[in-house]
Amino acid sequence: MIQGAGSNVGKSMIVAGLARALTHRGLSVAPFKPQNMSNNAAVTVDGGEIGRAQALQARAAGRDPVVDMNPVLLKPETDIGAQVVVQGKRLTTCKARDYARLKPRLMPRVLESFHRLAGTADVVLVEGAGSPAEINLRAGDIANMGFAEAAQVPVVLVGDIDRGGVIAQLVGTHAILPPEDRDRIVAFAINKFRGDASLFDDGLAEIATRTGWASLGVLPWFAEAWRLPAEDVMDIASTKGGPIKIAVPRLGRIANFDDLDPLASEPNVSLEIIEPGRPLPGDAALVLIPGSKSTIGDLQDFRAQGWDVDLAAHVRRGGHVLGVCGGYQMLGREIADPDGIEGHPGTHPGLGLLDVATQMHPRKTLSYTEATYLPTGAPVTGYEIHIGSTQGPDCARAWLEVDGRSVGAARPDQRVRGCYLHGLFASDDFRQQFLAELGAPASGYAHDASVEAALDSLAAHIEANMDVDALIAGAAEIRG
Known part of the structure; x- marks a missing residue:
C-alpha cells in the first residue's frame, strides 16, 4: 500500500508507474484505492464509476477498469457534503459529519472488493488517501491505516520534497502514529526531487535512523507528468501551445x-x-x-x-x-x-x-x-x-x-x-x-499514443530510481 505523508505527494502517479513497471516484468497487476474523493470519474466496463486515477492505473496495468478498483468514491457537491458511490453505484448523499458514522458500514464492501480483485492478480497496488498523519480521522478509517490493518497489507510512506520539510513530514508521521500503525510501514520513498539526488543522502540516513524504516530511494521530478490525465482539480493548468x-x-x-x-x-x-x-x-x-x-x-x-x-x-x-x-x-x-x-x-x-x-x-x-x-x-x-x-x-x-x-x-x-x-x-x-x-492546422498529435509513451517513461523512471526489487521482496515476505 502506497500512503502519503500529505495530500498530492504523487501517490497516484507512483502506483501507475509501478503498475506499468511490474506489468513489464510479466506480473499480473491490479490497482486499488479503498476510498477516493474526486469529481473526475471514469465509467467502468461493468457499468459503474470510479476515480479517474484508478482508471489510468488500470490502463497502466493493461486491464479494463472495474468498480472493485475503487469501491468508495466521494463526489463533492457542496463545501460540506458529497455523493457517496459504493461499488460503482450511488448510495446516498451526506454531510461529512454523517459520513463518519457511515464508514464502518462501508468497510465490509471495501474488503469484499479488495479480496475479489486480489483473486485476479499477482500483485495488488493499493493507494491511500490524504495521509495517515490525520490521526483525528483514524477511528473508523477505511482509506489508510484502517484498511491496511483490516487487509493486513504492508505500507510504503511517500514524502514530497518539492513542497519542503520532507524530513519533518516523514519523521513527524512516525512520531504521531500509534505503534501498531507505525509498525505497518516497512519503507519510505522521497518523490519530486529536483537536482542532484545524491545531495539528499544524509537526509535519507536521518529519516531511516529516526524511524527504523528502509529507504526505497529518491524519485526525481518526472517532467512528463503533464502528459498523463490529472485527477486533482488543482492540477489543471493553462498551457501556451499555439495560436x-x-x-x-x-x-x-x-x-x-x-x-x-x-x-x-x-x-x-x-x-x-x-x-x-x-x-x-x-x-x-x-x-x-x-x-x-x-x-x-x-x-x-x-x-x-x-x-x-x-x-x-x-x-x-x-x-x-x-x-x-x-x-x-x-x-x-x-x-x-x-x-x-x-x-x-x-x-x-x-x-x-x-x-x-x-x-x-x-x-x-x-x-x-x-x-x-x-x-x-x-x-x-x-x-x-x-x-x-x-x-x-x-x-x-x-x-x-x-x-x-x-x-x-x-x-x-x-x-x-x-x-x-x-x-x-x-x-x-x-x-x-x-x-x-x-x-487550427493539423498537428498530427496522437493522444492515446502519447499517454502510453508517458506511462512507459514513468515505469522506466521508477525502475531507475526506486528499489522495486526490495518493494516486491518485502511485500512477499510479509504476506508469507
Missing part, C-alpha cells in the same frame, strides 16, 4: 475535466483556464464550458462572475462555444429540478444560447459510447456520466450519432454546440477536424 486559444472557466464543482487533457497537449492550441474573478478573454476562438457535479450551483456562480455577459459578447463577436455535459445543460433555456436533486425544487433559467431545456431526474446515465461526428463521419469514442435529459428545437441540429440516434444540439450557425459525451477530444480524427473548424 488557437480555448478558454475554460474554472467551475467551482468542475467534473470530468480529463476532457481538457488532449487539448492541453495539442501543439496548435493554447488552453487558458479562467479563474474566478477574471473575465473570459475576448480573443478566444472557443469557450468550452466543462462538466459539473452541481450544474445549477455552478450556473449561479457563472452568472455571479459575470461570465454570462462575457459569453454573450463572445458569441456576438462570432466566437464558438461548446458545452459538455453540465456545460451543455447550462447553455439551454432552463434547467428544471422538480425533485430537488441539486438543491431546492424548482426551475432555473439557463444561459439561453441553445434552444433546449433540461429536466433533472435521479436516474444516472453511465455508459461507454461510440459515436460518429456527423459533419465529417469521423469516429468518436467517449463516455456518458450524468443525470438529466435535454430536449428542444436545437436538438434537430445534432452533430453526433450514436447507434443510429442523433445526439447533441447546435444553433443554426453551428457556433454554439452541446453534448453529453465526455472524452471526445481523445479521438484524434475528430479532434483535428473540430480544431480545423476553429482555424
